[in-house]
Amino acid sequence: MTSSNKQLPHLVFGGELTSLNGSEFKDLAKLDIVGIFPDYASAVAAWKAKSQQNVDNAMMRYFVVHLHRLLDPETGIAQDA
Secondary structure, eight states: OOGGGOOOOEEEEEEEBSOTTSOOBSOGGGOEEEEEESSHHHHHHHHHHHHHHTTTOTTEEEEEEEHHHHHOTTTSOOOOO
16 A cells, blocks of 8 residues: 555544533533544544534534554554554
8 A cells, every 4th residue: 555545534423512612522422423534634524514513512522533543643644552
């Protein structure tokens, strides 16, 4: 696999926060898992769409997580266990 077509999965999720100044969720059981996306651009598009749907609720926040960085923080590439 060349560097131009590496898999770079991103997770988009969100939920209602307990405070506007933090990232603690009111109820973890009610998290909205939007999905896993193959690249940052598609994850941001999903994040924007979900954020716009909830624009009237200041306590709702959505996040983009770089899963590829969690799989292997040094290279961003998953390793076999």
